[in-house]
Amino acid sequence: MAKSSVCVDWLLQKGWGTEAPEQGARLTLVEQLCALLREGIATGALKPGTRLPATRELMQELDVSRNTVAHAYEQLRVEGYLVSHVGSGTFVAQTTPETLLRAPRAARAGRAAPLLRSRDVVLSQGAQQVLAHASAADRQWGAFMPGVPDVSQFPRAVYARILNRLWRHAQPEMLTYDTAGGALPLKQALVDYLRVARSVQCTSEQILITEGVHQAVDLTVRTLVDPHDAVWMEDPGYWGIANVLRMSPGVVVVGRAVDDEGITLDEHASPPKLICVTPSHQYPLGTVMSLARRRSLLAYARKHGAWILEDDYDSEFRFASRPIPAMQGLEQDAPVIYIGTFSKTLFPGLRVGYMVLPPELVTPMRRMHAELYREGHVVTQLALAELIREGHYATHIRKMRVLYGRRREWLRTLILRYLGEEFLVEPDSQAGLQLVLRLPDHFDDVLLAQTLQSRGVLGRPLSRYYRSPEPAKGLLLGYAAVPEETMQSAFFILLQALKEFGARPSVR
Ligand SMILES: Cc1ncc(COP(=O)(O)O)c(C=O)c1O
Numbered sequence: 382m383a384k385s386s387v388c389v390d391w392l393l394q395k396g397w398g399t400e401a402p403e404q405g406a407r408l409t410l411v412e413q414l415c416a417l418l419r420e421g422i423a424t425g426a427l428k429p430g431t432r433l434p435a436t437r438e439l440m441q442e443l444d445v446s447r448n449t450v451a452h453a454y455e456q457l458r459v460e461g462y463l464v465s466h467v468g469s470g471t472f473v474a475q476t477t478p479e480t481l482l483r484a485p486r487a488a489r490a491g492r493a494a495p496l497l498r499s500r501d502v503v504l505s506q507g508a509q510q511v512l513a514h515a516s517a518a519d520r521q522w523g524a525f526m527p528g529v530p531d532v533s534q535f536p537r538a539v540y541a542r543i544l545n546r547l548w549r550h551a552q553p554e555m556l557t558y559d560t561a562g563g564a565l566p567l568k569q570a571l572v573d574y575l576r577v578a579r580s581v582q583c584t585s586e587q588i589l590i591t592e593g594v595h596q597a598v599d600l601t602v603r604t605l606v607d608p609h610d611a612v613w614m615e616d617p618g619y620w621g622i623a624n625v626l627r628m629s630p631g632v633v634v635v636g637r638a639v640d641d642e643g644i645t646l647d648e649h650a651s652p653p654k655l656i657c658v659t660p661s662h663q664y665p666l667g668t669v670m671s672l673a674r675r676r677s678l679l680a681y682a683r684k685h686g687a688w689i690l691e692d693d694y695d696s697e698f699r700f701a702s703r704p705i706p707a708m709q710g711l712e713q714d715a716p717v718i719y720i721g722t723f724s725k726t727l728f729p730g731l732r733v734g735y736m737v738l739p740p741e742l743v744t745p746m747r748r749m750h751a752e753l754y755r756e757g758h759v760v761t762q763l764a765l766a767e768l769i770r771e772g773h774y775a776t777h778i779r780k781m782r783v784l785y786g787r788r789r790e791w792l793r794t795l796i797l798r799y800l801g802e803e804f805l806v807e808p809d810s811q812a813g814l815q816l817v818l819r820l821p822d823h824f825d826d827v828l829l830a831q832t833l834q835s836r837g838v839l840g841r842p843l844s845r846y847y848r849s850p851e852p853a854k855g856l857l858l859g860y861a862a863v864p865e866e867t868m869q870s871a872f873f874i875l876l877q878a879l880k881e882f883g884a885r886p887s888v889r
Contacts, residue, residue, distance in 0.1 A: 386434070387426075387427065387431055388418075388421070388427060388431065388434055389434060389439065389442045389443075391417070391421045391426050391427060392414075392417055392418075392421075392442075392443065393442075395417050395420070395421075397413075397417065397443055410449045411449055411453050414443075414445075414449065414450070414453040415453050415456050415457055418453065418457055418462065418463075419457070419460075419462060422462050422473055422477055427473050428473065429473050429474065429475045429476075429477070430472055430475065431472065431473045432470050432471070432472050433454070433463065433470065433471040433472065433473070435470065435471075436450040436451050436454065454471055458471075461476075461477060462474055462477050506630050507627055507628040507629070507630055508628075510627040511624045511627050511628060514620065514623065514624060514627065515624075516620040516621075516841075516845060517621075518839065518841075520834070520839060522862070523837065523838070523839050524838055524839065524859075524862075524867065524868065524871035525792075525838065525839055525840045525859050525863060525871065525875070526839040526840075526859045527665075527814065527815035527840070527841050527857040527858065527859035528695075528729075528814055528815060528859060529729065529814065529859055529861065529862050530724075530725050530726070530727070530728065530729075530781065530814060530861050530862060531784065531785075531861055532728040532729075532730075532862070533862075534777075534780070534781060534784070535728050535777070536768075536773055536777055539768070539771075539773050540768060543764045543767045543768060543771075544760065544764050547760050547764055547767075548760065551760060554759070555759045555760050555763065556759070558751075558756060558757060559756035559757055560751050560756065561756075562588070562589040562590060562747040562750065562751075562756070563590025563735070563756070563762055564590070564759050564762035564763050564766060565585065566762075566763060566766035566767075567590060567762040567763065567765050567766040567769075568585040568588040568590065569585045570765075570769040570770055571585075571588055571769070572584065572588065574769055574774070574775075575721070575737065578697065578704065579693065579696060579706065579707045579709075579721075580706035580707055580710040580711075581707050581709045581710050581719055581737055582709070582710045583709075583719075583737045586740075586743055587737050587738050587739075587740060587743055588735055588736070588737055588738075589735065589736045589738055589743075589746060589747055589750055590733065590734075590735050590762055591720075591733075591734045591735060591736055591750070592732045592733065592754070592758075593732050593733065594621070594622075594692055594694060594720050594722050594724070594734050595621055595622075595625055596734070596754065597720040597734055597735075597736045598621075598622050598625045598626075598657070598690065598692075598720070599625050599628070600746060600749060600750055600753065600754075601655065601688075601718055601736075601746075602625065602626060602629050602632070602655070603629070603749065603753065604742075604745060604746050604749045605654060605688060606629060606632055606654050606655055607631075607632075607654075608630065608631025608632060609631055609632075609633065610632055610633065610653070610654040610655075611632075611633040611634075611635050611650075611651060611653040611654065612626055612632055612633070612634050612635070612653055612655045612656075612657065613635050613636075613637050613644070613653040613655070613657065614626070614634060614635070614636055614637065614657050614848070615636075615637060615639050615643075615644050615658060615659065615663060615664075616636030616637055616638055616639065616847060616848045616849055617665055617666065617843070617846035617847045617848075617852070617853075618636065618639075618657070618659075618664065618665075618846060618848075619659070619664045619665075619692070619846070620845060620846060622657055622692070623848070634848075635650070635653065636847075636848030636849060638849070639663055639666060639668065641671075642668075642671035642673065642674040643658070643668060643669075643670030643674045643675075643678075644670070644674070644678065646677060646678065646681050652685035652687055653685075653687050654687060655688050655689075655690055656682060656689050656690065657690045657692065658670065658678070658689060658690070658691060658708075659692045659693075659694065660705075660707070660708050661693055661699075661704075661812075662694075662695055662696060662699075662705075662810060662812045662813045664692070664694065664846075665815070665817060665841075665843065665846050665857050666806060667806065667810040667812065667813060667816065667817065668810060669705055669810050669812075670708075675708050675711060676711075678708075679711065679712055679715055679716070682716045683716060687716065688716050688717075688718055689708065689715075689716060689717045689718070690717075690720065691707060691709055691717050691718065691719045691720065692720050693707055693719060693720065693721045694721070694722055694724070694725060695725040695812070696721075697725070697726050697782070698725070698781070698782055698785055698812055698813055698814060698861075699782075699810075699811065699812040700782065700785070700786035700789060700811045700812060701811040702811070707719060709737055714739075716739065717739070718737070718738060718739065718742065719736065719737035720734060720735070720736050720737075721734060721735050721737075722735075723765065725814060726774070726778055726781075727765075727774075731761070732758075733758065733761060733762065733765060784861075785814060785860070785861045787865065788860040788861060788863060788864075788868065789811070789816065789860050791865045791868055792816065792858065792860040792863075792868060792872070793805065793816070795869065795872045796818060797888070798888065799872070799876055799886060799888065800818075800876070800886045800887070800888065801886055801887030801888045802887075803819065803887060804818055804819050804886075805818070805819060806818075806819045814859055814860070814861040815857050815858055815859040815860065815861070816857075816858060816860065817843060817855050817856070817857055817858075818840075818855055818856045818857075818858055819843075819853070819854075819855045820843075820855045820856065821884075822853070822854055823854075824854040824882060824883075824884075825854075826842035826843055826854045826855060826856060827842045827844065827845065828882075829842065829878060829879070829882050830842045830856060832878050832882075833856075833874070833875060833878050836874050836878065837874070838871050838874045838875055838878075839859075840856040840857060840858050840859075840875070841856065841857040842854075842855075842856060843855035843856060843857060856875075858875075
């Protein structure tokens with residue numbers, strides 16, 4: 382919504398044009414307009430700095446003469462409610478007569494006013510748990526933020542052209558709630574893309590478009606898991622999934638250690654309802670789940686009636702070998718719910734992802750999705766479908782694969798040149814958007830990450846991904862969005878901090 386229309390909305394909401402505003406019978410139009418604008422400013426509906434429509438624009442919206450609007454603006458300018466800047470328009474003043482009258486005497490005299498006592502807030506148990514483990518970083522852009530693609534490379538001009546075309550012909554159905562689990566053209570485009578790129582076997586019926594992996598996990602847990610059910614997570618694993626699970630009180634979350642082949646199984650533990658895994662590229666360690674482990678996991682899930690949630694979040698970026706096929710397509714009728722996202726291939730703020738559901742889950746999960754979240758973003762989804770169909774999506778991924786591969790190599794070179802190979806986690810799967818810088822066990826990687834952040838370098842402490850009381854220490858370093866020209870200077874800041882923390886590079 383354009384900023385200036387806030388004012389029009391306010392006036393229409395107050396009954397302008399449909400019924401006589403209060404006192405309307407006794408006041409001139411100029412006085413009525415002034416009264417409503419004063420009220421809007423005094424109540425905060427029109428905030429300081431809000432731009433008012435041009436006189437010609439407001440005259441048309443309110444069906445009054447231009448003079449009426451001009452006189453009202455002039456009156457409010459004189460009273461101190463509005464200010465005008467030549468060439469840029471009329472704005473609500475930062476300090477209005479009301480704010481001066483309301484300001485406590487102490488504040489006016491330059492002393493701080495006592496804080497208002499805040500209301501007691503009792504948060505839900507789930508919220509308390511999530512907030513105690515809150516991990517979403519305030520800063521999301523900069524060296525070496527993990528999991529972030531180079532959003533500056535996104536083909537904006539192409540996308541804007543597609544969006545423009547769609548908006549010009551937008552039908553009402555594209556702007557209402559959706560109830561079909563996503564726009565059909567996107568689902569069809571994904572069927573083809575996933576078959577070729579990820580060996581996923583499905584029909585468009587099985588695809589459900591979501592607002593990303595987080596929503597997909599939330600939907601799955603709400604649909605399939607009851608209190609006292611167990612859910613297995615990889616340990617270490619993605620904090621985002623752990624936090625979604627914390628919002629389901631009573632659910633027993635079990636961290637299962639990850640070895641060189643992937644998540645470890647336990648025939649003696651009580652079987653879980655759901656097993657959350659990242660087989661193509663374990664998050665955060667980067668291992669690939671072996672074929673033998675995949676088969677065992679599938680057999681285990683079939684035997685115990687469990688569902689496998691396959692999070693295939695950044696599988697497109699594999700630099701040294703061909704992409705690893707998804708588990709979903711490995712066996713006929715596999716008990717796998719596959720989830721993918723455009724967050725890593727395009728940009729995280731897009732908030733579009735997808736699920737591939739086993740046929741028996743299609744109806745309940747689609748219904749649940751519509752009931753819980755109400756579906757939308759149809760125009761965005763149609764634009765993504767075009768992006769895929771016209772080939773831009775595949776081209777972008779290919780281009781990014783080359784770019785990220787180079788950046789990964791450069792970061793590895795810096796680590797090997799200035800620190801030594803014991804600082805790299807092996808096996809290096811040569812995939813994804815980040816790698817793990819391994820640190821000795823006595824390191825406080827949380828404090829190190831905080832220190833680095835205060836110096837403008839981002840990176841996540843590895844220990845924060847563990848449920849086990851004895852986490853490995855390290856830093857997750859994202860390289861995808863760090864150009865080679867600037868990587869070295871960020872790396873030197875990291876190196877300096879590491880030395881201050883007592884790291885002993887084996888190379889000098
Ligand atoms: C393992 C993993 N899954 C999923 C996501 C996020 O996916 P989305 O943005 O689609 O919610 C991330 C983000 O970093 C991730 O690391």
